[in-house]
Amino acid sequence: MQIIVDIGNTDAVFGLYNQTHWQHIWRTPARHDESAESYEARLRLWLLEANVPLSSVQLTVLSSVVPTLTPTMRSMLGELFGFEPIVVGPGIYPLLPLEILRPHEIGADLVANALAAYTRYQRNCVVVDFGTALTFTTVSGEGKIIGVAIAPGLKTAIRSLFANTAQLPEVPIEVPESALGTSTTHAIQAGVVLGYEGLVRSLLDRIRAELDGDCLAVATGGLSGRIPSLRDAFTDIVPSLTLDGVRLIGETVTESTK
Numbered sequence: 001m002q003i004i005v006d007i008g009n010t011d012a013v014f015g016l017y018n019q020t021h022w023q024h025i026w027r028t029p030a031r032h033d034e035s036a037e038s039y040e041a042r043l044r045l046w047l048l049e050a051n052v053p054l055s056s057v058q059l060t061v062l063s064s065v066v067p068t069l070t071p072t073m074r075s076m077l078g079e080l081f082g083f084e085p086i087v088v089g090p091g092i093y094p095l096l097p098l099e100i101l102r103p104h105e106i107g108a109d110l111v112a113n114a115l116a117a118y119t120r121y122q123r124n125c126v127v128v129d130f131g132t133a134l135t136f137t138t139v140s141g142e143g144k145i146i147g148v149a150i151a152p153g154l155k156t157a158i159r160s161l162f163a164n165t166a167q168l169p170e171v172p173i174e175v176p177e178s179a180l181g182t183s184t185t186h187a188i189q190a191g192v193v194l195g196y197e198g199l200v201r202s203l204l205d206r207i208r209a210e211l212d213g214d215c216l217a218v219a220t221g222g223l224s225g226r227i228p229s230l231r232d233a234f235t236d237i238v239p240s241l242t243l244d245g246v247r248l249i250g251e252t253v254t255e256s257t258k
Protein backbone atom coordinates (compact mmCIF):
# COMPACT_ATOMS: atom_id res chain seq x y z
CA MET A 1 0.00 0.00 0.00
CA GLN A 2 1.08 3.55 -0.67
CA ILE A 3 -0.09 6.86 0.78
CA ILE A 4 0.09 9.67 -1.77
CA VAL A 5 -0.45 13.23 -0.52
CA ASP A 6 -1.23 16.29 -2.66
CA ILE A 7 -1.39 19.54 -0.69
CA GLY A 8 -3.10 22.29 -2.66
CA ASN A 9 -4.04 25.79 -1.57
CA THR A 10 -7.57 24.71 -0.60
CA ASP A 11 -7.44 21.00 0.22
CA ALA A 12 -4.91 18.38 1.25
CA VAL A 13 -5.80 15.18 -0.60
CA PHE A 14 -4.65 11.78 0.67
CA GLY A 15 -4.83 8.75 -1.62
CA LEU A 16 -4.47 5.14 -0.52
CA TYR A 17 -3.13 3.19 -3.48
CA ASN A 18 -3.39 -0.58 -3.52
CA GLN A 19 -1.15 -2.05 -6.30
CA THR A 20 -3.60 -1.26 -9.10
CA HIS A 21 -6.12 1.31 -7.95
CA TRP A 22 -7.07 4.04 -5.51
CA GLN A 23 -8.74 2.23 -2.63
CA HIS A 24 -9.62 5.49 -0.89
CA ILE A 25 -9.21 9.20 -1.54
CA TRP A 26 -9.69 11.50 1.47
CA ARG A 27 -9.79 15.31 1.51
CA THR A 28 -9.33 17.79 4.30
CA PRO A 29 -8.82 21.58 4.24
CA ALA A 30 -5.14 22.57 3.87
CA ARG A 31 -4.83 24.79 6.94
CA HIS A 32 -1.55 26.49 7.80
CA ASP A 33 -2.41 26.62 11.50
CA GLU A 34 -3.17 22.91 11.81
CA SER A 35 -0.57 20.82 13.64
CA ALA A 36 1.19 17.65 12.53
CA GLU A 37 -0.62 15.86 15.38
CA SER A 38 -3.99 16.85 14.08
CA TYR A 39 -3.22 15.67 10.52
CA GLU A 40 -1.78 12.49 12.01
CA ALA A 41 -4.95 11.83 14.03
CA ARG A 42 -7.06 12.30 10.90
CA LEU A 43 -4.93 9.97 8.80
CA ARG A 44 -4.86 7.33 11.56
CA LEU A 45 -8.65 7.45 11.77
CA TRP A 46 -9.12 7.13 7.99
CA LEU A 47 -6.77 4.13 7.91
CA LEU A 48 -8.51 2.55 10.86
CA GLU A 49 -11.92 3.00 9.23
CA ALA A 50 -10.52 1.48 6.02
CA ASN A 51 -9.10 -1.46 7.98
CA VAL A 52 -5.58 -0.71 6.80
CA PRO A 53 -2.78 -1.38 9.35
CA LEU A 54 0.01 1.23 9.40
CA SER A 55 2.53 -1.54 8.76
CA SER A 56 0.99 -2.31 5.35
CA VAL A 57 2.00 1.13 4.04
CA GLN A 58 5.35 0.71 2.29
CA LEU A 59 5.77 4.02 0.49
CA THR A 60 4.61 7.60 0.98
CA VAL A 61 4.95 10.44 -1.50
CA LEU A 62 4.27 14.11 -0.76
CA SER A 63 3.56 16.93 -3.20
CA SER A 64 2.88 20.35 -1.76
CA VAL A 65 2.39 23.82 -3.23
CA VAL A 66 2.03 25.28 0.26
CA PRO A 67 5.60 25.61 1.60
CA THR A 68 4.48 26.36 5.18
CA LEU A 69 2.67 22.99 5.30
CA THR A 70 5.39 20.87 3.67
CA PRO A 71 7.60 20.32 6.78
CA THR A 72 4.53 19.63 8.94
CA MET A 73 3.24 16.95 6.59
CA ARG A 74 6.69 15.56 5.89
CA SER A 75 7.49 14.98 9.56
CA MET A 76 4.00 13.66 10.24
CA LEU A 77 4.38 11.01 7.51
CA GLY A 78 7.92 10.15 8.62
CA GLU A 79 6.92 9.67 12.25
CA LEU A 80 3.67 7.83 11.57
CA PHE A 81 5.10 5.24 9.17
CA GLY A 82 8.71 5.10 10.40
CA PHE A 83 10.35 6.01 7.07
CA GLU A 84 10.75 9.27 5.14
CA PRO A 85 8.29 10.24 2.41
CA ILE A 86 9.52 10.98 -1.11
CA VAL A 87 8.97 14.73 -1.50
CA VAL A 88 8.26 16.04 -5.00
CA GLY A 89 10.63 18.88 -5.86
CA PRO A 90 13.57 20.02 -8.00
CA GLY A 91 15.98 17.57 -6.30
CA ILE A 92 14.25 14.59 -7.90
CA TYR A 93 13.14 16.09 -11.23
CA PRO A 94 16.30 14.86 -13.05
CA LEU A 95 15.05 11.29 -12.39
CA LEU A 96 11.77 11.89 -14.25
CA PRO A 97 11.23 11.35 -17.98
CA LEU A 98 10.26 15.03 -18.27
CA GLU A 99 12.00 18.15 -19.44
CA ILE A 100 11.02 20.80 -16.92
CA LEU A 101 11.13 24.57 -17.36
CA ARG A 102 12.37 26.44 -14.27
CA PRO A 103 12.34 23.47 -11.86
CA HIS A 104 12.64 25.75 -8.81
CA GLU A 105 9.62 27.79 -9.85
CA ILE A 106 7.02 25.38 -11.23
CA GLY A 107 4.44 23.97 -8.79
CA ALA A 108 4.94 20.31 -7.80
CA ASP A 109 1.28 19.63 -8.68
CA LEU A 110 1.84 20.88 -12.23
CA VAL A 111 4.82 18.55 -12.64
CA ALA A 112 2.64 15.69 -11.34
CA ASN A 113 -0.12 16.62 -13.81
CA ALA A 114 2.41 16.67 -16.65
CA LEU A 115 3.87 13.27 -15.76
CA ALA A 116 0.42 11.69 -15.43
CA ALA A 117 -0.69 13.07 -18.82
CA TYR A 118 2.59 12.09 -20.51
CA THR A 119 2.38 8.54 -19.10
CA ARG A 120 -1.28 8.18 -20.04
CA TYR A 121 -1.25 9.60 -23.57
CA GLN A 122 2.34 10.02 -24.87
CA ARG A 123 0.91 12.80 -27.05
CA ASN A 124 0.85 16.55 -26.77
CA CYS A 125 -1.62 17.22 -23.97
CA VAL A 126 -2.82 20.17 -21.93
CA VAL A 127 -3.91 19.40 -18.39
CA VAL A 128 -6.51 21.84 -17.11
CA ASP A 129 -6.56 21.76 -13.30
CA PHE A 130 -9.64 23.35 -11.71
CA GLY A 131 -8.35 24.09 -8.20
CA THR A 132 -7.72 27.29 -6.22
CA ALA A 133 -5.96 28.38 -9.37
CA LEU A 134 -7.10 27.32 -12.84
CA THR A 135 -3.95 25.99 -14.48
CA PHE A 136 -3.17 24.85 -18.02
CA THR A 137 -0.02 22.72 -18.17
CA THR A 138 1.01 21.61 -21.64
CA VAL A 139 3.32 18.62 -22.02
CA SER A 140 4.58 17.34 -25.36
CA GLY A 141 4.41 13.75 -26.58
CA GLU A 142 8.14 13.58 -25.75
CA GLY A 143 7.66 14.64 -22.14
CA LYS A 144 8.69 18.27 -22.40
CA ILE A 145 6.67 20.71 -20.32
CA ILE A 146 6.13 23.29 -23.04
CA GLY A 147 4.34 25.95 -21.02
CA VAL A 148 1.82 26.84 -18.34
CA ALA A 149 -1.07 29.33 -18.06
CA ILE A 150 -2.43 30.31 -14.63
CA ALA A 151 -5.76 32.07 -13.97
CA PRO A 152 -7.79 32.48 -10.77
CA GLY A 153 -9.81 29.34 -10.03
CA LEU A 154 -13.61 29.46 -10.29
CA LYS A 155 -14.21 29.71 -6.56
CA THR A 156 -11.31 32.15 -6.20
CA ALA A 157 -12.85 34.45 -8.80
CA ILE A 158 -16.28 34.33 -7.13
CA ARG A 159 -14.71 34.95 -3.70
CA SER A 160 -12.63 37.84 -4.94
CA LEU A 161 -15.78 39.67 -6.09
CA PHE A 162 -17.30 39.08 -2.67
CA ALA A 163 -14.10 40.19 -0.90
CA ASN A 164 -13.51 43.29 -3.01
CA THR A 165 -17.01 44.73 -3.22
CA ALA A 166 -19.56 46.00 -0.74
CA GLN A 167 -22.66 44.58 -2.40
CA LEU A 168 -21.77 41.31 -4.10
CA PRO A 169 -22.54 38.09 -2.21
CA GLU A 170 -20.62 34.82 -2.46
CA VAL A 171 -22.66 32.67 -4.86
CA PRO A 172 -22.64 28.94 -5.64
CA ILE A 173 -20.88 27.76 -8.81
CA GLU A 174 -23.89 27.01 -11.00
CA VAL A 175 -24.39 27.44 -14.72
CA PRO A 176 -27.11 30.10 -15.24
CA GLU A 177 -29.65 29.74 -18.02
CA SER A 178 -28.81 33.03 -19.59
CA ALA A 179 -25.93 35.48 -19.96
CA LEU A 180 -28.50 38.18 -19.17
CA GLY A 181 -28.62 37.85 -15.39
CA THR A 182 -31.87 38.98 -13.79
CA SER A 183 -30.60 38.96 -10.19
CA THR A 184 -27.25 39.71 -8.57
CA THR A 185 -26.63 35.98 -8.07
CA HIS A 186 -27.40 35.16 -11.70
CA ALA A 187 -25.37 38.12 -12.87
CA ILE A 188 -22.26 36.84 -11.05
CA GLN A 189 -22.87 33.31 -12.28
CA ALA A 190 -23.24 34.63 -15.83
CA GLY A 191 -20.04 36.63 -15.58
CA VAL A 192 -17.90 34.05 -13.85
CA VAL A 193 -19.26 30.62 -14.77
CA LEU A 194 -20.22 31.39 -18.40
CA GLY A 195 -17.18 33.62 -18.67
CA TYR A 196 -14.91 30.79 -17.53
CA GLU A 197 -16.41 28.46 -20.09
CA GLY A 198 -15.20 30.93 -22.68
CA LEU A 199 -11.84 31.39 -20.95
CA VAL A 200 -11.17 27.64 -21.00
CA ARG A 201 -12.26 27.18 -24.63
CA SER A 202 -10.33 30.20 -25.78
CA LEU A 203 -7.08 29.20 -24.05
CA LEU A 204 -7.39 25.63 -25.38
CA ASP A 205 -7.86 27.02 -28.91
CA ARG A 206 -4.91 29.29 -28.52
CA ILE A 207 -2.63 26.59 -27.08
CA ARG A 208 -3.65 24.26 -29.94
CA ALA A 209 -2.98 26.96 -32.51
CA GLU A 210 0.51 27.48 -31.06
CA LEU A 211 1.10 23.71 -31.40
CA ASP A 212 -0.27 23.48 -34.95
CA GLY A 213 -3.49 21.87 -33.75
CA ASP A 214 -2.17 18.66 -32.27
CA CYS A 215 -3.03 18.55 -28.57
CA LEU A 216 -5.37 16.55 -26.33
CA ALA A 217 -7.01 18.22 -23.33
CA VAL A 218 -7.70 16.55 -20.00
CA ALA A 219 -9.36 18.06 -16.94
CA THR A 220 -8.68 17.46 -13.26
CA GLY A 221 -9.03 19.25 -9.90
CA GLY A 222 -11.82 19.49 -7.34
CA LEU A 223 -13.93 21.84 -9.48
CA SER A 224 -13.40 20.02 -12.81
CA GLY A 225 -16.97 18.80 -13.07
CA ARG A 226 -18.62 22.08 -12.13
CA ILE A 227 -19.14 23.42 -15.67
CA PRO A 228 -20.95 20.50 -17.35
CA SER A 229 -21.18 22.40 -20.64
CA LEU A 230 -17.36 22.12 -20.89
CA ARG A 231 -17.46 18.33 -20.97
CA ASP A 232 -16.93 18.17 -24.74
CA ALA A 233 -13.77 20.29 -24.48
CA PHE A 234 -11.89 17.40 -22.83
CA THR A 235 -10.85 13.93 -23.96
CA ASP A 236 -11.13 12.85 -20.32
CA ILE A 237 -11.96 14.24 -16.90
CA VAL A 238 -9.70 12.45 -14.41
CA PRO A 239 -10.26 13.69 -10.85
CA SER A 240 -7.32 11.63 -9.55
CA LEU A 241 -4.84 12.83 -12.22
CA THR A 242 -2.64 14.86 -9.85
CA LEU A 243 -2.52 11.98 -7.35
CA ASP A 244 -1.73 9.61 -10.26
CA GLY A 245 1.19 11.84 -11.22
CA VAL A 246 2.50 12.09 -7.65
CA ARG A 247 2.30 8.30 -7.40
CA LEU A 248 4.17 7.89 -10.72
CA ILE A 249 6.86 10.27 -9.46
CA GLY A 250 7.25 8.07 -6.36
CA GLU A 251 7.41 4.96 -8.54
CA THR A 252 10.08 6.47 -10.80
CA VAL A 253 12.19 7.61 -7.85
CA THR A 254 11.89 4.19 -6.17
CA GLU A 255 12.84 2.37 -9.39
CA SER A 256 15.84 4.62 -9.99
CA THR A 257 17.27 4.09 -6.51
CA LYS A 258 16.96 0.27 -6.58
Ligand SMILES: Nc1ncnc2c1ncn2[C@@H]1O[C@H](COP(=O)(O)OP(=O)(O)O)[C@@H](O)[C@H]1O
Nearest residue numbers: 008009010011027130131132133155221222223
Ligand atom coordinates in the same frame (compact mmCIF):
# COMPACT_ATOMS: atom_id res chain seq x y z
N1 LIG B 1 -15.07 15.23 -4.17
C1 LIG B 1 -15.28 16.46 -4.62
N2 LIG B 1 -16.13 16.66 -5.61
C2 LIG B 1 -16.31 17.88 -6.09
N3 LIG B 1 -15.70 18.99 -5.65
C3 LIG B 1 -14.85 18.85 -4.69
C4 LIG B 1 -14.60 17.58 -4.14
N4 LIG B 1 -13.72 17.75 -3.21
C5 LIG B 1 -13.43 19.07 -3.17
N5 LIG B 1 -14.12 19.73 -4.05
C6 LIG B 1 -14.02 21.18 -4.29
O1 LIG B 1 -12.78 21.38 -4.95
C7 LIG B 1 -12.14 22.54 -4.48
C8 LIG B 1 -10.67 22.28 -4.27
O2 LIG B 1 -10.13 21.79 -5.45
P1 LIG B 1 -8.64 21.27 -5.48
O3 LIG B 1 -8.36 20.85 -6.88
O4 LIG B 1 -8.40 20.26 -4.42
O5 LIG B 1 -7.87 22.62 -5.14
P2 LIG B 1 -6.41 22.84 -4.57
O6 LIG B 1 -5.55 21.79 -5.22
O7 LIG B 1 -6.08 24.21 -5.00
O8 LIG B 1 -6.47 22.68 -3.08
C9 LIG B 1 -12.82 22.92 -3.20
O9 LIG B 1 -13.36 24.21 -3.39
C10 LIG B 1 -13.94 21.90 -2.98
O10 LIG B 1 -15.16 22.55 -2.73
Ligand SMILES: CC(C)(COP(=O)(O)O)[C@@H](O)C(=O)NCCC(=O)O
Nearest residue numbers: 008009010065105106107131132133
Ligand atom coordinates in the same frame (compact mmCIF):
# COMPACT_ATOMS: atom_id res chain seq x y z
C1 LIG C 1 -0.30 27.48 -9.66
C2 LIG C 1 -0.53 26.91 -8.26
C3 LIG C 1 -0.87 28.05 -7.31
C4 LIG C 1 -1.73 25.94 -8.34
O1 LIG C 1 -2.08 25.54 -7.02
P1 LIG C 1 -3.51 24.92 -6.63
O2 LIG C 1 -4.56 25.62 -7.42
O3 LIG C 1 -3.43 23.46 -7.00
O4 LIG C 1 -3.64 25.10 -5.17
C5 LIG C 1 0.73 26.09 -7.78
O5 LIG C 1 1.04 25.12 -8.72
C6 LIG C 1 1.91 26.98 -7.54
O6 LIG C 1 2.03 27.61 -6.51
N1 LIG C 1 2.83 27.05 -8.52
C7 LIG C 1 4.04 27.81 -8.45
C8 LIG C 1 4.21 28.71 -9.65
C9 LIG C 1 4.33 27.99 -10.97
O7 LIG C 1 3.88 26.85 -11.10
O8 LIG C 1 4.90 28.57 -11.91
Ligand SMILES: [K+]
Nearest residue numbers: 008109131242
Ligand atom coordinates in the same frame (compact mmCIF):
# COMPACT_ATOMS: atom_id res chain seq x y z
K1 LIG D 1 -4.10 20.79 -7.19
